Amino acid sequence: QVQLVQSGAEAKKPGASVKVSCKASGYMFTSYGISWVRQVPGQGLEWMGWISAYNGDTNQKQKFQDRVTMTTETTTSTAYMELRSLRSDDTAVYYCARVGADNSDVFDIWGQGTMVTVSS
C-alpha cells in the first residue's frame, strides 16, 4: 500500500543538526512531491517546505530558509529534511507528506511523524 515511513525519534542539543528521513513505498516516487510539516507540542500544523521528487526543486517557508535543507534519493525513494542550528523551540513532531501530482495542492499521504527534542 501507499505509505511514508519516517525515521525514529531524535534527541539533540542546541546548536546541533538533525536529519529526518521519509521512505516512500507503493507509488512512483518521482511523480510526486514531498512536503515537510511540523507540529510543536500542543500547537497546530506548520508547513516548512517542499521538494519535487522529480527534479529536486524546493521551496521553503521564509523562516526556515537559512536552516533547512531538503533532498531526495530516488534510488531508495527516500526524502530527507535537515534542520541546522537547533533551538529549544524546534522541539516538535516533524511530518513528511506526499503532495499530489500535476500541481495538485493536496497532502494525501502522511508519514507517522518524527519527534525531535532539543534540550541541553
Add this chain to the structure above:
Amino acid sequence: SYELIQPPSVSVSPGQTARITCSADVLPKQYAYWYQQKPGQAPVLVIYKDSERPSGIPERFSGSSSGTTVTLTISGVQAEDEADYYCQSADTSRTWVFGGGTKLTVL
C-alpha cells in the same frame, strides 16, 4: 503570505451536525483542503478541492465554499469524530498555509 482563520473550538452532541469554518480572502481563488488529526496520530485528509471526499472517508464528511469562507460539515457526528481539524490552502506556487486548527468536542 496570509492566514487561514478557524474557530479554536466547536462542540456538538452526538448525532448533531458540526460545522467548522475557515476564512481568508484568497479562498475564492484557491482550493481548500481539510485534515483530521486525532491525539498522537498523523493528520488524515478528509476533504480536498473544497468539497471532494477521498475514498474511505465516511459520507457524513462534506465540504463547501462560499466567498471567502470554506466549511467542513460533519453530519450525524459520532464520538470517533472528536479530533482537531485543520484547513489548508496554497499560497504561492508550491507553498502552503494551514489554519490554526479547530478542536471538535463531542459532548
